[in-house]
Structures are given as C-alpha cells and as structure tokens.
Amino acid sequence: MSVLVYTENWDGKFKKSSFELVSYASKVAEMMGTSAVAVSIGNVDEAELKQLGNYGAQKVISVNQDSLKTLDSQAYTSVIATVAEKIGAKVIVVANNNSGKSIAPRLSVKLKAALGAGVSKLPVSTSPFTVYKRAFSGGAYADVVLKTDVKVITLAQNSFDIIETAKNATIEKMDVSVDAPKTQVKEVQKQSGKLLLTDAEIVVSGGRGMKSADNWSPIIELADLLGAATACSRPVSDEGWRPHDEHTGQTGKIIAPNLYFAVGISGATQHIAGVSSSKYIVAINNDKSAPIFEVAQYGIVGDAQKVLPQLVAAVKEIKGK
C-alpha cells in the first residue's frame, strides 16, 4: 500500500507546485498510515529527483524513455497506471493543471478508481474516503465520497502549503512498455521569462474601468514591483487591450493567488468564479456598490487612474526603490 504522486517536470525541473503536490501526497499517506512514492516521466537528473524527498517522498520512480518526450495522455496514463499497480497504490495524486486534467480522468477509467477532481484540502475523512472540492464554479463546495478501493485525486493549484520533512528518497529507474504515442507535436510556442499567472503568488488585474489599453502601464509597474503576474477581466481581452492568456474568470484562467488586486473590475459572477479562491482580494473601483467589494477584504472607492500611481509610489517607498 502507498500513495503515488505524479510529479510533472518542465524542461527537467520541478516547480514549487510540484513540491506542494508531494507535500500533500505525503500528508495523505500519513493519514492512511503509509508512505508517498513519486513518479516522474521524462529526463530529470538524479539531484532534481532527490529533492522530492525534502517534501516527504520516500521513493522516486523515474521513467525516462524516448517515446515519452512529449505529453500523450494515453501513454502517460498507461505508465502511471502500471507504476500504481506495481507498487499497490491506493491513492494517486495528480496536479489539477492542464496535463493533470488530461491524465487523471483516464487513470480513473483505466483503474476503475473514483476521481476527486480539483480537491482543495486534505481528505475530510479516510473512511469513507471523502474529499472537499470546488463546485458550481466557486459558488459552492462539495464533500465527495470516493467509493472505490483505489482513488485518484487532482489537487487544485495553490491550495496546499509546502511542508518540508527531509527524507532521503531512494531513486528507482523503471522501464515501462507502452504503445507508441499517437500525439505528434509539430510546433512549440513558449513565452519565456514571463511569470505564469497560475504560478504567481500576487496578481494585479485590470478591468474595463481602466478605460483603454494605453492606461496599463501603472498595472504593469505595480506588478513588477510586487513580483506579481498581470491579469485582466474578459471584456479587456475581448477588446484586445490585453492578450487572451491573461483573461481570468470562469471561462478563462482559474487562479488562486495569495493576493489578488482587482483594479477597475466590477466583479461579475463569471469573473469572481475565476478568482474566489484567492486568499486576499483587494478591490479598487469607483462604484461603491460594485459586487467586487462583497468578496474583497480591502478596498478603495476611487478612480483607478488616480489611485494606481499613488499605490506604485507607496510600494516603491516601502521597498526602498
């Protein structure tokens, strides 16, 4: 018996979110009186794999085969399922990100294992095995009982803190036979050097109240000073003021930063659905009755154009810049 966690890598490196995932898996393992094993697919060096021990992985299984260079949901599912069966995993933990979402439901079918998707805290109980997840796009939460012997969980991003528990993880290389992957990657377009919206701890987001694409520089400046990512509401990306990948909301990106600045955003239900898991929300809006103030903990009723430069100045002063 054990808890298996799939740790994705990005060009051979793990991220903070990988360590959150391993921390979560080892806590689940503790609740079940067992230990956590990580599985890595692709070319990751031993030092990097070893790091997973710092967050509680007792063993790291590394599957590195040429055929698994790019994500093919069928092939990756097959590898993780094989490893899970080999080690007798009772729970498989996967990130609730794009690749995790393409794998976890397939694992559920392949292993006939109940899926708890987008789980945002430790299981409510292990018998019956009950997880807590977001429902109705943040309008509610649900306690869901996973009724099968083996379970698959996807962990919502930024929902669990890193816990350091130095273990000396053993590394095991494993070969798994898989059918030739059917997904062929023709072209990769990566943005380099930009902090990813889904990884950011602080996000500064602008809405229609910013009035024009030309008014964005104080948002970008504030974000740079705070080490934050920039985001926007749907009307802004629809107008082409900001790129679509910044659109945050129900149909755009769902984010859960620690601190979210909503500037000139009124707070339509669809926008709130994408940001309601943020730890703190700060709203700046000239309409005192805007719904964003119902979910914000800090607010300024005022003209964003006037307030933003003063916020920038205040942050500069505090940071001594």
Add this chain to the structure above:
Amino acid sequence: MKILVCISNVPDTTTKVKFVDGNTKLDVNGIQWVINPWDELSLTRALELKDDASTGVKSVTVAHVGLAASEPTIRKALAIGADDAIRVNADPTDAYHVAAQLAEVVKKEQFDIIMCGIESSDFNSSAVGSMLAEFLVMPSVSAVSSLRIENGTAVITREIDGGKEIVTVPAPFVAIVQKGIAKEPRIAAMRGIMMARTKVIKLYEPVAIDALTETAKFEMPAPRAACKFVDAENPKQLIELLQAETKLI
C-alpha cells in the same frame, strides 16, 4: 467526416445556487438551464468546420446524458445548428457514469471527432472528455484552443504551462476544448428555432453502470471578512495595511 459534440445541461452561470434535502441536492427552483458554456463553444466550432466545405465535415451531432427535463437544452443545440441529437435517458450520477453512457453512443454511431468542453460549470471536474476517451481507447487532447482541418487531418493547438503546442493525432479522437476554440457562441436564428421544434431526438436507454463517487453534501463558501475601506485620498494606507496584515508585500 462526422463530429459529435457532447453537451451538459447546467444552471445559468449567474445563478446563486442553493441546496435542499440537508444540503445534498441542488435547489432547482427558479433555475434557468443552459448549455454548458464550453460545450456551446465546441458546438460553435464544430458548425464552423461544417460550414467550410474544404474540411469534409458532413454532420454535427450533439449527445447528452439526462432525463426528459433537459430536452429544451438539446433543442437549443439543434436550433443553433446541430444536424441531429441523441439523449441517453439517465439521471447523470457522476462523470464516470456519464462518460460510460457516452462511450456506448460513440461505439454504435461512430464519429471521427468527438468534442467535449474542458469542464462543466456545475461540477468543475474536467473529467468527462478524458474519461470518454479512455473508455473508447482513443487518443485525446486536452486544453484545446484551436482545431483546424488541413487536408483531412486535424491540426490542434493545445495550451501548456506558459505556451502552446501545435499537435496532430489520428482520428477518431476526443478534443477537450477551452477558451479560444471559437470567438463567441453562435446564436440560434428564428429559422433554426422553428426547424429544431420538429427534429427527432434519438433516445438511447442507459447501460447499467454504477457511479464511483457520491456527493455527501454541499457547502456554501466560507464567508469572507468584510471589506476594509481605505480613503481614496490616502492609498498609501492600503499598502501599509497589506504589509502589516497579510505579510505578502
């Protein structure tokens, strides 16, 4: 080439949900039901592909798992332009149950491209599309923001962390689509609405499949602390408050 679009029937996205029966069931009183927003975009893209003769797409079918009460949502999909519709006559119990029902439909009807929305706005599990693909032992591509057909082959853009990949997979396959797949959902025209009224919705009886999960109860989100207002004349105070209370700045 035949496309299947799987549609889910969800409360209008502006609904403030409430629960009944000891918080185990959604209170359906007064709810407006709509096609799940991502499924509506899928349908729009499928119809755009069919409109372009060079793609070779001959028909767009919609399939839904639900009881007769969900027929207005299926009619809406027909009104928007789907050629035909299938309803599996079952009360959907969980994603596994729904995907298993859809798999039976696909096995009987045969499609080249199956499109599913990335998630439903009610359970947010992002599960049905990928589960369906696994039941069918078919390739699937997730987070699809563009789907084109060039010389009979599907060319797909998928979103990855911090970028995009352009990929191909052989048909039949499942495309799990997100924002970007179509610009705006297509709206039903009067002619479509009239035609949809008389179209026959093909009925499938469900296969016996047990759900693997069960919702024990729903909860409302924890109330957030009331907003502390800072005077617009003194924004510096906001930064000081954030520094002192959140320790994040």
